[in-house]
Amino acid sequence: MKIKRRDFLKGLAGSAVLAMASPAVATSSEGKRLPDALGILYDATLCVGCQVCMVACKKANAMPVEHSGSERLWDNPADLSASTLNIIKKYENGTAKNKDLEIDGYAFVKRHCMHCVDAACVSACPASALTKELKTGIVSYNKNACIGCRYCQVTCPFNIPKFEWDNPFPKIVKCQLCSHLLAKGQIPACCGECPTGASLFGPVKDLLEEAERRQKMTAGKYYEFPVSDMSSTKIQIHKAKNYMSHIYGKSEGGGTQILMLSGVPFDKLGLPVLPDHSYTAIAENIQHTLYKGMILPIVAFGGLIFLVKRAEKNKKS
Amino acid sequence: MKEHNFEGPIRETLKGVSRRDFMKFCGIMAVSMGLPLSAGTQIAEAVSNPRRPPVIWLHGQECTGCTESLLRTSHPSLEHLILDLISLDYHETLNAGAGHQAEAAFENSIKENAGKFIMVVEGSVPIKDGGIYCMIGGRPFADIVKETAAKAAAVIAIGSCASWGGVQSSEPNPTGATGVPQFLKGTTVVSIPGCPPNAYNFLSTVLYFLTFKKLPALDELGRPKFAYGRLIHENCERRPHFDAGRFAEQFGDEGHLQGYCLYKLGCKGPMTHANCPSILFCDAGSGAWPVGTGHPCFGCTEEGIGFTIPLHTTSDIGIVTPAAEHAPIQTQRGTGISKGSAALLGGIAGAAIGAGAMVAKRLGDKDKGD
Numbered sequence: 001m002k003i004k005r006r007d008f009l010k011g012l013a014g015s016a017v018l019a020m021a022s023p024a025v026a027t028s029s030e031g032k033r034l035p036d037a038l039g040i041l042y043d044a045t046l047c048v049g050c051q052v053c054m055v056a057c058k059k060a061n062a063m064p065v066e067h068s069g070s071e072r073l074w075d076n077p078a079d080l081s082a083s084t085l086n087i088i089k090k091y092e093n094g095t096a097k098n099k100d101l102e103i104d105g106y107a108f109v110k111r112h113c114m115h116c117v118d119a120a121c122v123s124a125c126p127a128s129a130l131t132k133e134l135k136t137g138i139v140s141y142n143k144n145a146c147i148g149c150r151y152c153q154v155t156c157p158f159n160i161p162k163f164e165w166d167n168p169f170p171k172i173v174k175c176q177l178c179s180h181l182l183a184k185g186q187i188p189a190c191c192g193e194c195p196t197g198a199s200l201f202g203p204v205k206d207l208l209e210e211a212e213r214r215q216k217m218t219a220g221k222y223y224e225f226p227v228s229d230m231s232s233t234k235i236q237i238h239k240a241k242n243y244m245s246h247i248y249g250k251s252e253g254g255g256t257q258i259l260m261l262s263g264v265p266f267d268k269l270g271l272p273v274l275p276d277h278s279y280t281a282i283a284e285n286i287q288h289t290l291y292k293g294m295i296l297p298i299v300a301f302g303g304l305i306f307l308v309k310r311a312e313k314n315k316k317s
Numbered sequence: 318m319k320e321h322n323f324e325g326p327i328r329e330t331l332k333g334v335s336r337r338d339f340m341k342f343c344g345i346m347a348v349s350m351g352l353p354l355s356a357g358t359q360i361a362e363a364v365s366n367p368r369r370p371p372v373i374w375l376h377g378q379e380c381t382g383c384t385e386s387l388l389r390t391s392h393p394s395l396e397h398l399i400l401d402l403i404s405l406d407y408h409e410t411l412n413a414g415a416g417h418q419a420e421a422a423f424e425n426s427i428k429e430n431a432g433k434f435i436m437v438v439e440g441s442v443p444i445k446d447g448g449i450y451c452m453i454g455g456r457p458f459a460d461i462v463k464e465t466a467a468k469a470a471a472v473i474a475i476g477s478c479a480s481w482g483g484v485q486s487s488e489p490n491p492t493g494a495t496g497v498p499q500f501l502k503g504t505t506v507v508s509i510p511g512c513p514p515n516a517y518n519f520l521s522t523v524l525y526f527l528t529f530k531k532l533p534a535l536d537e538l539g540r541p542k543f544a545y546g547r548l549i550h551e552n553c554e555r556r557p558h559f560d561a562g563r564f565a566e567q568f569g570d571e572g573h574l575q576g577y578c579l580y581k582l583g584c585k586g587p588m589t590h591a592n593c594p595s596i597l598f599c600d601a602g603s604g605a606w607p608v609g610t611g612h613p614c615f616g617c618t619e620e621g622i623g624f625t626i627p628l629h630t631t632s633d634i635g636i637v638t639p640a641a642e643h644a645p646i647q648t649q650r651g652t653g654i655s656k657g658s659a660a661l662l663g664g665i666a667g668a669a670i671g672a673g674a675m676v677a678k679r680l681g682d683k684d685k686g687d
Contacts, residue, residue: 051639065637073559073580074640079648090643108643270646 033117033204037137038177039257040191040199041207043214044269045100045241046225047108047198049088053190057086057112060178060189082164085175086112086190091269100241100263107262109269110190110199113160113175114249114256115139118278121152121161129172130161137204137257138177146172157253157272157279187229194228196238202230204257211247211259214240254278342392346524360528369401370527371426371434373465374408377458378451378485378494379440383476384410386513390520391600403523406434409453420454427468435523436469438462441478441485442500445493462500471526472506474498474539475519480510481538481620496620498539507532508539510591512617512624517596518544538620540590548635549586549614552594554604555579560641568611579608583629585616587636 058065058075064083065075077084089111094104101107119139121130129146132139152161152172164170178188186192191201200207207230217223217240227234241263248266249256253274260266267273290296344357374384388395399405406426412419426434440458443450448457466472474497477483481496498506509519522541525533534542550556558564558578565573565582573582580587586608593614597605608614616622616632626632654662 049643051643054639071562073562073634073637075637076640076642076644078644088639088643089646091646109646268646 033255033257034135034137035205036135037117037204037257038182038202039115039137039204039207039259040177040188040201041211041259041261042110043198043200043225044107044109044260044262044264045243046196046238047088047110048196049090049108050195051088052193052195053110053199054084054086054088056189056193057175058084060181061085080111080160080162082162082167082171082173085173086110089270091264093268102264102268105264107264107269109260109262109271111158111270112190112258113139113177114158114258115175115177116253116278116280117255117257118253118280120155120157120253120278120280123280123284124151124155126151133179136177136179136182138179138182139174140176140179141172141174143171155280157274191228197225197227197234197236200226200230201228204259206230207259208247208250211250211261214261215243215245215247217243219243251276254281342397345392346521352525356528360524362528369404371404371406371430372408372437372523373406373423373426373434373469374411374437374439375458375462375465376409376453377438377440377442377462377479378492379476379478379483381410381439382513383439383479383511383516383519384408386599387516387519389599390516393520398520402527403435406430427465431468433470434468435471435473435526436465437473437475437519438479438497439475441482441494441496443485443492444495444500445491450492459500462497466501466504471532472497472501472504473519473522474506474508474510476514477510477512477617477620477623480508480540480618483512484624487624505532505535506539507535507541509544510540510618510620512615514618515544515591515593515596515598518592536590544592545590545618547590547592549589549591549594549608550635552592553586553608554594555608557641560638562640562642565611573611576611579611579613581631582613583627583631584608584613585619585622585626585632586614587634588622588632589614589616589619591618 054075057063063085066077066081066083067074068076068078077087080087087110089109091105091107091109093102093106096104096106098105099107115138117137119130119132122132122139126149127145127147129142129144130139130152131142148163148170150161150163150172153159153163160174162173164173178186178190181188181192187201188199191199194200200210202210210226210230214223214225219240219242221240222237223240224235225238226232227236244262244265246266248260248262248271249258252272254277260271262269340357340361343360346360347356376384387398390398393402399411405411407419407423409419412422414422440451442448442459442462444459448459451458453461474480478485478494479497481499482490482494483496485492485494486496496508498504498508507522509522511518518541521543522533525541532541536542536545538545550559553559555576555578558576559580563572563575563577565575565577565579567573568582573579578584593606594608597603597609599605604610613629615628616626617624622632
């Protein structure tokens, strides 16, 4: 096939536009933390596994109980589900005698929506049913806008959104940081009920400071820990544990509004190992570059028209 | 210091009872109602009032177990209660007189104390066939209850029979046994259910009424919240065993000997509202209540549970909470695909591919034909 000079130049221009798109990838829409973002600091070393947060969560959100196993005696979900927004899970290793130790130890972890700074579900949702509140950064869900595509389930790196498979009019179910309680001036139920301060509610910037303060503590010494809410005066004295040197959620996938501290590596607690940049930002950059000003689609469409016309001309001749 | 000048009347009314003992009693009563200790002073004022409040105690269809349990209280003891605290004007078991004499005392007290006396009903009201299944002094019990309640300051139904019908209201209920709140629709009736009820729940209610001149906070069934606000399951001493999944499977087995949870033996604690695990029975010390002795709760206080669900049938759980066990980090869901379903899916896929190929082939044939 003979390539005309004109066609060659056209193709060259097209690929140049594509090439220009790639350097922009890592920077453009990557999330910056909102100044008034709200979140939770979960300190696994303070968690005693009492599960009162699960009870409080179900009560506050009017969620049904969930039985797993053959005995229907307890509300004992095996994982997050359409009727469980929040779950305490347990890591066990070897003899499982020592709390917050990786070897021969055990640790608790609380799982629920991480309220990502750059939420993949919000980006993926074609109907804007999942939105990130402009002030608080809470990722909330509007069932009236939802079309049931479940892209959010596929895209969430933490496997959080759950779908009501058994409901003829199904909804996506996930933690919304008890925004109905926040509207009434209360705090999320899990933090309100937590007896040890393991779940601590507050502005993310304060929680980050608090997490950094805890990481500087000397293990074995006693320190004051705020309980329930960063702004409350409730204080408890606990012995500081050997914290992992990392604050989970500080940078994971572009950062999350739920921060975690632990004495056990986070991947052992079932938390995914994520790069510092956000996948959402990459995906959005590619998409936005491809469709920017509709230039590339028009070029591609023009190219197609040209090819068809040429083919027809060849046929006639 | 004005609030202390009731010491005189106390001495007068409570001959032989030291002030210290008396104040101790009032304090204990205040605490058992969940009131601050200072309320004990107010209780002392109320009960040392020279005019003791009259109480009319009616007996319907019952076994007198409620009275029997009241006879066994120690703080206050029965003699202290009826001689010093209240004026028990009519009580068929405790009356000194009998027959016309007793009935006359009853009539007199109602006439004299109209609107002031406390009416206590023990036993259910039979309403079938004009109430002929329980007649007192030649009159149906139902009529007596209705007439007396109209003149009472407060109506208390003691025991499950009076509260909701009790054992005799179980199917087929031949006498039409009815609880007092259902019989006196529209009247506020305080229910102290139980078979027998804990006498301290009754005493606390009476003293609350005498002290504050109003009834304690009641739930929608008329039960005082201080006594019936929680499920037995919530305060049960064996609850940790339930949470941990440690159950006695049958009477006398290893779990039963270890004091494990009695749920699987038919305990109705998860559905029954009462304070039995908190205040126990008969001042006999720890463990003195059914579950403490190793027997599952029968649900005697709760309508639709006691005398209704068979003794050893397991009950529903009123408030379902997490187990002591935690979910593991990784959850295995499902057991993978079985050979049978793999074969079936394979078959369906194969058939679909085959059909597709055939359709495509025929399309090609058709094209050739054209």
